Amino acid sequence: MLTITNIKRPGSNALETVTAENGVIKGWNLPPEGEVIDGQGGTVAPALIELHAHLREPGQTEKEDLASGLAAAAAGGYGTVVSMPNTSPVVDEPALVRALIEKAGGLGFARLKPAAALTKGQQGEQLAELAFLKEAGAAMFTDDGRTNENARVLRLGLEYARSLGMVVSVHAEDASLRADGVMHEGPVSEELGLPGNPAAAEAARVARDLEIVAQLCQHGGGARLHVQHLSTARALDLVREAKARGLPVTCEVCPHHLTLTDEALRSFDALYKVAPPLRTQADAEHLLAGLLDGTVDCLATDHAPHTRAEKERDLLEAPSGIAYIELAFPLMWTRFGERLGLEKLLDLMTQAPARVMGWHEPTLEPGAPADLVILDLDTEREVNPATFLSKAKFTPWAGETLRGWPTLTLVGGQVAYRRE
Template sequence: MTLTIQNIKRVGSDTTESVTIENGKIKGWNIEPEGETIDGKGGTLAPALIELHAHLREPGQTEKEDLHSGLAAAAAGGYGTVVCMPNTSPVIDDPALVRSLIEKAGALGLARLKPAAALTKGQKGEALAELSYLKGAGAAMFTDDGRTNENARVLRLGLEYAGSLGMVISVHAEDATLRADGVMNEGPVSEALGLPGNPAAAEAARVARDMELVAQTGARLHVQHLSTARALDIVREAKKRGLPVTCEVCPHHLDLTDEALRGFDAIYKVAPPLRTQADADYLLEGLLDGSVDCIATDHAPHTKAEKERDLLEAPSGIAYIEIAFPVMWTKFGDKLGLEKLLDLMTAAPARVMGWPEPSLEAGAPADLVVLDLYTEREVNPAEFKSKAKFTPWQGQTLRGWPLLTVVDGKVAYRRE
């Protein structure tokens, strides 16, 4: 299959060009058009985004999301590759299930799926899953995300085993005993609302413990969705020690704070919780100075009925993978700049995983996105591909909308 995208500007360039794709790879730039031709409408061409942390809810929770809706939402958001979390029903701890998900996703022609597998059987934190077989089946990483790893000895063994396999373990770093029944950040806002708080120390204490396990094992560890300044300082210190540690932050922890909970709306309930403006500002500085390695969304869809429960009962999670880039570009593009932001959402996740960095050169895999960096559009959740058709950014005007997403040389999404 041959495809030519015309009337585009390569990221970092003001020159209008065309790119030709053949057999899943970039054939060349500004050559005689071949095959199907698509007008890029003057948009900016970049490598497709890479998501290391999304909940697609399949198997067993498909009333919230499924592979088709989740990967369609990802493609609409400009993502070419998605790592899905294993806290499904049943848990993704079986090599046959990993293979089945990859096969099913591959037939959809949407974003590419790379399943994460559970670190422990049933994500119970007691006994390691069959990590070698899971890797052989195609698992991208190991994680008990959705649950914290309370047993330090089990995590140590997991790090040693995963390290021998050349695999990354990612962790949801919260001390469950400190978090307790907290539903939002512990501080003046939680006290004013009379709601149980989740202290910053819950994250910092667990990150500190995990850094010592990395020091002991020498294995790679990726810390998910950092939310506090103190935890980032601990990661910084670990990196200065030369430890093989990486971390991610999510757009909602940069753009939203615990002040949003004053209306008691569970749409803002996430884990870890929205923190203070000072934490958000500090995390942004971490992106700027390289202390934070990449951006992930923690796309976590639930049904509207679940999120309409009160804050004590509603599940945690925000689903917004299809507007993640517009949120980041509109809110923080002036500080980060386009090339830095794109790096944080493309090449940086690849570096975390040890994958080849995406490229726009001839011969590179044709995972591409065309972005409209200037046209403003209002966020309308009714248009979402995701089953979770609600968002904290509803009604806001954003820029940076994907116009076209190409995965493996084929069109996975095209804005009408």
């Protein structure tokens, strides 16, 4: 039994009390029982849901592991995290899925729902044993970290996943158009003399994948396609058009594509190297408009930790990825809280990811799972990477002052994170 006092529900200034028992919300404003925690006037919400994080286990634990990654997620207010399968070895066997779930369950941090590879070894040539992977507990199928170049194999995977009631998520870039690009192709890349990754690489692949979905819809129903980390205006317009046609497609946008642009690469700092790359300010504004009009289904971080030594290589050699799961909500609240509003932002990071996956939408009602986060929406704190629980203790936003920091995260009614 655990009781949190002095908290406010979104949109209210009334101080209330919530009690959790046996992993669920027992009720509101009951006499305090069990451990009592002072919420200090914070705003309570369902714990955030992350559909796209790289936790690097197994085999890449110098970058991150389950303990550090799930602790960092809990510190960021996340109660559930879907991990990507591009590890060493690739998560394409049921035993690996079960092992990850078992290990994460004993850590006491955010809840893990591993994604499994769509194809064996993420090679894009032969489907993995999708039914057995689902039975083992895989949350979705994806070859993220690689692009699905073989359209026929992707079609077969979508058909198979449809029969299992599962989502297939895709990293939508045409590898031949992307080539060796290290940043967005445009005036900045030309000025810097760096190989560019054109917007057309994303748009062309999104167009192809949507046509595959349209074809499948003509033959027995929709295949649930989720497009990861959209970065360009054109690709978003393609998704908007597909939704208008009634196709079963969803998409996510990442905070780094909303808050950073290709101008950051003038520093030649590989900290800003991501895949897909940071685009233009016009693209960022278009993505934000997509959040506001509902074309973008949810926010995801694509939390992608690397070692400092890797990110200190030059732009041509450094790996792509930014790790910031601990500050995603404060970043979005500080930058866009006034335009999005609290209710919309929370939906994009809680109920909306659940809708994408077909899960029950989290609520604050009695009987709902006691996955909760307390947010300090007003106090400003400086971003200090040295305090990160992630192993990647560096960030593009170091030194910035943000509001909206989580102070407490409950997962199944147990404290997963508490700010000291």
